[in-house]
Amino acid sequence: MSIGLHKSEFKNPVIRWVDSRLPLFTMMQKEYGTFPTPRNFNYFWNFGALAMVSLMIMILTGVFLSMNYTAHTGYAFDSVERIMRDVNYGWLLRYVHANGASMFFIVVYIHIWRGMYYGSYKAPRELLWMLGVVIFLLMMATAFMGYVLPWGQMSFWGATVITNLFSAFPVVGSHIVTWLWGGFSVDNPTLNRFFSLHYLLPFVIAGVVFLHIAALHITGSNNPLGIDPKGPQDTIPFHPYYTSKDSVGLVVYFIVFAILVFFMPNYLGHPDNYIPANPMVTPTHIVPEWYFLPYYAILRAVPDKLGGVLLMFGSIALLFVLPWLDGSPVRSMRFRPLARIAFALFTLNFFVLLYVGGKPAEEPYVTISRFATAYYFAYFLVILPLLARLERPLPLPESIARAVLGRGGGPIPMAAAAKPMEKA
Structure with a gap:
């Protein structure tokens, strides 16, 4: 192979010729073939x-x-x-x-x-x-x-x-x-x-x-x-x-x-x-398309035009700062029972907003949208920060492999697991 060419491992001569000059296939193999991903x-x-x-x-x-x-x-x-x-x-x-x-x-x-x-x-x-x-x-x-x-x-x-x-x-x-x-x-x-x-x-x-x-x-x-x-x-x-x-x-x-x-x-x-x-x-x-209805409901929940617009944009802006609003060291809500309940209510609340967003701006839909909007913002600004301080999470598994095997998963491939299993 000429000096300066990438050393391609592919057997197909055409693919190897292209890959040695422009290693797209190697990159795809690395990023979408052998790329290690959690087994669960x-x-x-x-x-x-x-x-x-x-x-x-x-x-x-x-x-x-x-x-x-x-x-x-x-x-x-x-x-x-x-x-x-x-x-x-x-x-x-x-x-x-x-x-x-x-x-x-x-x-x-x-x-x-x-x-x-x-x-x-x-x-x-x-x-x-x-x-x-x-x-x-x-x-x-x-x-x-x-x-x-x-x-x-x-x-x-x-x-x-x-x-x-x-x-x-x-x-x-x-x-x-x-x-x-x-x-x-x-x-x-x-x-x-x-x-x-x-x-x-x-x-x-x-x-x-x-x-x-x-x-x-x-x-x-x-x-x-x-x-x-x-x-x-x-x-x-x-x-x-x-x-x-x-x-x-x-x-x-x-x-x-x-x-x-x-x-x-x-x-x-x-x-x-x-x-x-x-x-x-x-x-x-x-009405807008259905996928905008939750934010349309938030917009109409406030009688003031500027207030409604700020709330609507704020409801999406909160997603940007979510990593800093939730200070809990535990990621998955599978180990956070109180956060799981609050999130289930948040999910239900989102569907309520979607429903009332498609209804006319009249009672009882306006009042419902106001309560739903209040919970939407309270979830991000009050509930998540409080739970991060007050909630006691469940113990985390020792490793992904042990959790998978404990739930009835198949055996760990021996070539990859021989050394860790010996330590265990």
């Missing part, structure tokens, strides 16, 4: 891979849809109808893209839930968690702008209501709204800006996902026990163990996705968006 992952650890698949589906379908979409207020609605009726498999592209957004948020919400329950935001994974929150924010911005593009009634009025929220900020609010609109109302410049950003942001998300994965592979994955691996007996290679486990989750994911696309494609949408946008007719009840 459950199926909640599938959702990171599923989020990656969702992002790829959204980018691919979005690129093909953009080839037939016209970002003009006079033609946008008709261009979407043409995609549905005249473009070969356009109906499929649009339904996959529209329901793919919902599937993406479902997967990411479960991914966040798993991280909160098992303490994946704690040291040394704080930056990993914060990059995940950045991805979540970018997703929300991308989804909001995408919802405007069909230029139906709910698209137009949703854009009008949400962008107007920025006018609540003193001094700069009106300037921000004018900049977002590109004028003095939601019109053609607004649609053009949103289309451009909706096309661009998924590639920004992909870049942050790369950083997210890089941070994960530096700090290593958390696990259901929340304890660090103490040796080779606690880990297994990512492939074939977790590639096969992820494949099972992927099959279930595509089954659910297919049911949505082929049997209930409009179930998660709003019927008013099949009416062309009309600035002269206001819908009876303006």
Whole structure:
């Protein structure tokens, strides 16, 4: 081999030739083949891979849809109808893209839930968690702008209501709204800006996902026990163990996705968006997409406009500082009985917010949203800090391998476990 070339271990001559000059295959083998991962992952650890698949589906379908979409207020609605009726498999592209957004948020919400329950935001994974929150924010911005593009009634009025929220900020609010609109109302410049950003942001998300994965592979994955691996007996290679486990989750994911696309494609949408946008007719009840409803409920829980906007943004900002709000040295809530109860109530509370966010701003929904909002903030700002000081966690297992074997797991591979077993 020539001096300066990477020494490739692959037997295939073509792969070896490429890898010796550009070691992509070696990198993939290191990061996704032999990469050591805790041996006790459950199926909640599938959702990171599923989020990656969702992002790829959204980018691919979005690129093909953009080839037939016209970002003009006079033609946008008709261009979407043409995609549905005249473009070969356009109906499929649009339904996959529209329901793919919902599937993406479902997967990411479960991914966040798993991280909160098992303490994946704690040291040394704080930056990993914060990059995940950045991805979540970018997703929300991308989804909001995408919802405007069909230029139906709910698209137009949703854009009008949400962008107007920025006018609540003193001094700069009106300037921000004018900049977002590109004028003095939601019109053609607004649609053009949103289309451009909706096309661009998924590639920004992909870049942050790369950083997210890089941070994960530096700090290593958390696990259901929340304890660090103490040796080779606690880990297994990512492939074939977790590639096969992820494949099972992927099959279930595509089954659910297919049911949505082929049997209930409009179930998660709003019927008013099949009416062309009309600035002269206001819908009876303006609501965002379902995945924004918890934050929409928080926004409406306060009668003051600025207060509601600050609470809505604050509810997401709390996720950034969560690693420092929860000071407990124990990561996993499996060993924190009181925290587990509080988190179960938090989960139920989130679904309550989702429900009331889709209801009209009237009683009893307004009062319910206020109580739910109070618990949401109390969980982060009061309950978690107090539990970190007052709760007495259960004893942690000695190691991942012993916990797995104690729960009926298979034997530790002898080559990896001979030395630790002798010590035991």
